[in-house]
Amino acid sequence: MPNTLNPLELIARRWQPSAAFVRRAALAAVVMAVIIVVTGGAVRLSQSGLGCSTWPKCTPDSLTPTAAMGINGLIEFGNRMLTYVLCAVIGLFIIAARARHPRRRALTRLGWAQFWIVMSNAIIGGITVLTGLNPYIVSAHFLASTALLTVAVVTWKRAGEGDEEPRDLVARPVRQLAWLLVAASGALTALGTVVTGAGPHAGDARKVHRIAVDWQEITQLHVDFVYIVVGLTVALWFTLRAVKAPAAPRRAVLELFVCLAAQGVIGYVQYFTGLPAFVVGLHMLGSALVWICVLRVAMSLRDRGPLPEGEPAAPAAPDAHEVSGPQPAAASSR
Template sequence: MKPSVRFPVSPTLLRRLAYASIIANVAIVVTGGAVRLTASGLGCPTWPRCTDESYHTTPEMGVHGMIEFGNRLLTFAVGVIALAVLLAVLAQRPRPRGLLPLAIAVFLGIPAQAVIGGITVLTDLNPWVVGLHFLASMAVIAAAYALWRRTVEPDGPAMPTVPAPLRTLALLTTVVSATVLVVGTWVTGSGPHAGDKGAARNGLDPESISQVHADGVFLLIGLSVALVFAFRAVGATRAARAAAVLVAVELGQGLIGFVQYFTHLPGALVAAHMLGSCLVLLATLAMLWSTRERRPVAPENRPSPAAEPVPAAV
């Protein structure tokens, strides 16, 4: 039997690919917003084809068809990066624990997100499905972030860096952050940017649901500020720094939100707010991860060289 050949991937390359996956998934959220803000949501009126006869746009469909089809093509680019990450993880020797499930989750999340995007088209941009499409992208970004963090951490046990009550507070802040994102999709679904002139709205009162969203933002900022002082009080410098970054991102996002509301939702600010949503999510996850750290396995606890697999000869 011919011996197998291994193609190991350097940890540096894997980290860069994982980081690129985060950037790509954030980019597709922003470009997806551009599709909606330019009223190009039905530029390709069906799915998975762009028209009943063609998988690609036609000149007759104009700029809206080009924008929508371009966003669909970007999905393939994001999928290629996710596939590259998965292959790199499979080739990793030794492979950190938990890395493969995360790589699979990110890779499978791309087609799942695309299918939900297709359903938005088939339902004529139903606002609840559009919101689910956005939240699916947020879930993929979260998985991509977890994957990237796993590539930069040593392969050892995760140890808490703050007391248990503060870890609970950090988790509560993360839940509130996720809730703010969900309510934000309800605000969007009640507003004017439907993605197409004929698309329905969710029927919620824009002013009332915007107030609920704003209340959630105030709660989130309050919790985040409390975390900054609490982490500093226990000497958790890294966690305090991460919480401070989260507060800064939240304040910036909140400022954009208020300005866009009082200026009647100009497209440029809405796009910036969508990017800000991704940054709030990433900053929240960074804060949560800062409450624990992985420490290298002590030499005496590592497998002896004789117990490790020997690469097959070519």
């Protein structure tokens, strides 16, 4: 009796994607993760957080928005639909990583981790609606999106390198400085969610509960962490120059500094112009790009060797009837 193959194994026997295709699929997941962050911000900034009044349906009687719900219903429902696009992109990556030879289990595990984060965040999003945009749940929703972005960036990096044991490119104190930068940037992102949860953009035109902190004070703390992150970035760049680190880490730090400078300009513009929605949206995009740059800096300080060389897919096993069927007669001797 023939062995039963799962669908991913069947695809792997018939399709051999290139390493470049796997990397592009991983990059597409990163792009979609950023889009989810930005469109989620657009839902809040357009006061469409309760555009769909319930979950998983849009209304108690309709899966999709009705005409009476107006543009807010369309925006909220459109953001929900993007989740399916994101799942499709992640699914493509999982299939491509599974079909690639030699098989790299670490990549498929990272792909599945992205999928389950998306599923978990969909539930958090539903709870957000059902609790009337509770600011703490909204913050958790954004942080889960950041977790997805983190895993997507790590997957993208791993798709372009080998599976050897990590080899450090710099001394341990330099790596510790880089991880301190990651920790400070993570704290900066978390504080940003508190600023948003206490600020004027509640996500809906009706009165919505806000985080009970002084908005000016929490904003100042957020700015203080910006200075810490910028200071650590500058310190890391000079340290990498002093130890004559490879060019790739130094370039990654410069890219981070440029991104931080642009984000700082946007932050001050939104503060001094009264937090216009469009500028706040740019700031959310900037926060995602800064986090990507920070992760790239940390991962640039080690090397895992070259990508494994591709191997031909294993030949498909013969069917049972081909094995047990009649055999050709031996040729007669002349």
